[in-house]
Amino acid sequence: MAFQPFGFRFEISSSLPTAKAKAAIRSKKTSIFDAKNGARGWIAGPFICLWFSAFDRYGPMLFGLISADNFGTRVRGRAGSDLNGVLMFTLLIPLMAWVVYKMISEGQATGRQLVVIGLVFLVGGPLIYWSAHRERKDAEPLVRFLRKTLA
Structure with missing residues (x-):
């Protein structure tokens, strides 16, 4: 499958x-x-x-x-x-990558912010896609x- x-x-x-x-x-x-x-x-x-x-x-x-x-x-x-939710999350990935890049390049990123963003996208992302596939x-x-x- x-x-x-x-x-x-x-x-x-x-x-x-x-x-x-x-x-x-x-x-x-x-x-x-x-x-x-x-x-x-x-x-x-x-x-x-x-x-x-x-x-x-x-x-x-x-x-x-x-x-x-x-x-x-x-x-x-x-x-x-939830096709619209999965599509919106997918469109947010490159936007968040750009935001994180800009935060790091301008010295605005803290370790805590990067950990939270990483958890949302590295743990939450696969869960969103798996749930959409399952349902x-x-x-x-x-x-x-x-x-x-x-x-």
Whole structure:
């Protein structure tokens, strides 16, 4: 099994034209402010983003691209646990490396600060990626929702 902290890939083909596929998804998804759990999200042009809860913004997510296919519509992308959190942590790594470099080069870094930063990124980082990999299948119901809606 491959290490997949950024979720698993999915691809769904449908015989519906692209406009009808988008309309079907919009009509069956839950309203963003509805208190019940269910697939909710947005479609902006060719992009789709779905998640479960109105209150839990760190839960399973699905990001994808809707495109026309010879036979109808194809939706492909990634689904996983807390995709936005893992992406933000990944983007923070080079930023923090630059900040640490600047702190050291200007003589502003203390040993305690470097130890804390090191612990956060050297211990916390692998834990974040491992947790996202372990819980990636939590987004499977979102993929099933799309398959059922586009069938």
